Amino acid sequence: MKAPVSSRWWLFFGLVVAIGVAGIAGLVWFTMGKPGPTLGACPPACPYTFPNVPSTLAPESTEASQIADLFWLIFGIATVIFVLVEGVLLWTVLKFKNRPAEQALQIHGNTKLEIAWTAAPALILVGVMGLTFRTMVDVRAPASSNYITVNAVAQQFWWAFKYPEFTTADGARAVVTASELVVPVDTVIEVRLESKDVEHGFWVPELFGKMDAIPGYLNQMKFTPHTVGTFYAGQCTQYCGTQHAQMRFAVKVVTQAEFEAWIQHQLTPAVEPAAGSPAEAGKAAFLEAKNGCIACHVVEGGGGVGLVGPNLTHVGERRFLAGGIIENTPENLARWLASPQTVKPGSKMVLPTKLDDATIQSLVAYLESLK
Numbered sequence: 001m002k003a004p005v006s007s008r009w010w011l012f013f014g015l016v017v018a019i020g021v022a023g024i025a026g027l028v029w030f031t032m033g034k035p036g037p038t039l040g041a042c043p044p045a046c047p048y049t050f051p052n053v054p055s056t057l058a059p060e061s062t063e064a065s066q067i068a069d070l071f072w073l074i075f076g077i078a079t080v081i082f083v084l085v086e087g088v089l090l091w092t093v094l095k096f097k098n099r100p101a102e103q104a105l106q107i108h109g110n111t112k113l114e115i116a117w118t119a120a121p122a123l124i125l126v127g128v129m130g131l132t133f134r135t136m137v138d139v140r141a142p143a144s145s146n147y148i149t150v151n152a153v154a155q156q157f158w159w160a161f162k163y164p165e166f167t168t169a170d171g172a173r174a175v176v177t178a179s180e181l182v183v184p185v186d187t188v189i190e191v192r193l194e195s196k197d198v199e200h201g202f203w204v205p206e207l208f209g210k211m212d213a214i215p216g217y218l219n220q221m222k223f224t225p226h227t228v229g230t231f232y233a234g235q236c237t238q239y240c241g242t243q244h245a246q247m248r249f250a251v252k253v254v255t256q257a258e259f260e261a262w263i264q265h266q267l268t269p270a271v272e273p274a275a276g277s278p279a280e281a282g283k284a285a286f287l288e289a290k291n292g293c294i295a296c297h298v299v300e301g302g303g304g305v306g307l308v309g310p311n312l313t314h315v316g317e318r319r320f321l322a323g324g325i326i327e328n329t330p331e332n333l334a335r336w337l338a339s340p341q342t343v344k345p346g347s348k349m350v351l352p353t354k355l356d357d358a359t360i361q362s363l364v365a366y367l368e369s370l371k
């Protein structure tokens with residue numbers, strides 16, 4: 001005689017499954033290139049909001065695809081095991097449930113079964129480890145052809161990107177930029193990770209796996225982007241101080257021709273402001289020792305010796321300022337110069353004097369002219 005399974009039990013079971021499925025679907029939907037949340041009021045300059053939520057499940061490079069494939073493979077294996085185990089469990093519950101007037105069968109163990117269900121998961125995990133090791137070796141194998149090298153230099157709280165293979169004719173100066181890594185499509189980008197101070201983390205989920213930048217140690221990784229476009233989701237992933245969350249960068253993938261033009265342009269010295277223009281006054285203010293700029297910044301062909309802050313030779317054409325947190329507009333630049341510690345409290349840009357409005361306006365004119 002069979003007792004019907006209580007309908008309340010089915011309701012509970014259905015609810016648990018529905019919540020689980022909705023949760024997983026929601027997570028996948030949320031991470032697959034959907035627009036990010038917008039921030040509320042954030043004076044005086046709103047941090048730039050990424051247009052998308054970064055996701056490892058939307059790969060745009062060979063290496064990120066290998067990592068995503070590994071994820072789906074392990075996810076598949078886990079799903080099969082889940083369905084099998086839950087299936088057997090359900091079947092057992094229904095088939096062997098207690099029936100009225102029946103004595104439950106007492107079993108004191110089954111050595112063969114116990115060995116089997118210990119060995120099987122162990123073997124599966126060894127297999128998963130093998131797959132993982134294979135992917136780890138693949139994504140880090142040094143490139144032998146068609147590659148360029150970039151030194152990603154981390155410091156509190158921004159990234160500098162140096163291209164040691166691309167120098168001026170006399171070899172004196174290599175291309176260097178900040179907060180936006182520009183790379184050619186379908187080329188292996190060998191990244192050497194350096195840190196000037198504490199440990200930082202380098203990660204754009206769509207393009208490569210996470211890797212640390214460790215002071216005094218050269219970490220190396222690579223990625224081969226196959227889609228032209230800008231990936232905004234660069235984010236420092238090791239807590240490195242007050243402004244860790246605002247230590248961001250974008251990766252801009254361009255065509256080979258665009259990349260060459262960009263490199264050539266980066267190698268030209270800074271443009272000279274026209275005589276009598278506001279930009280000329282700005283250049284004078286930049287060079288004035290009491291304003292401090294030249295102690296921390298360089299404008300190649302313009303002046304300055306400092307290496308504490310980003311190279312400003314072509315700052316006018318950069319999309320972002322201050323570690324990718326504000327867009328490069330005259331208003332944001334003016335706010336930054338008026339008080340870097342308000343826009344990014346704890347930043348290493350500490351001005352020796354407060355700049356007056358006229359000086360700020362001429363500095364903005366100068367810096368924005370540095371295209």
Ligand code: HEC
Nearest residue numbers: 157158178292293296308309310321322323347348349350
């Ligand atoms: C004590 C060193 C220091 C001084 C002095 C200094 N800066 Fe900076 N500057 C920095 C640092 C460090 C950053 C990067 C801050 C960050 O993103 O966390 C920066 C960022 C900038 C940026 C944004 C560039 C980019 O690509 O993100 C501009 C523009 C700038 N400084 C202009 C100036 C000007 C103009 C002066 C002089 C009035 C000046 N700085 C004085 C250290 C300094």
Ligand SMILES: [Cu+2]
Nearest residue numbers: 200236240247
């Ligand atoms: Cu950091």
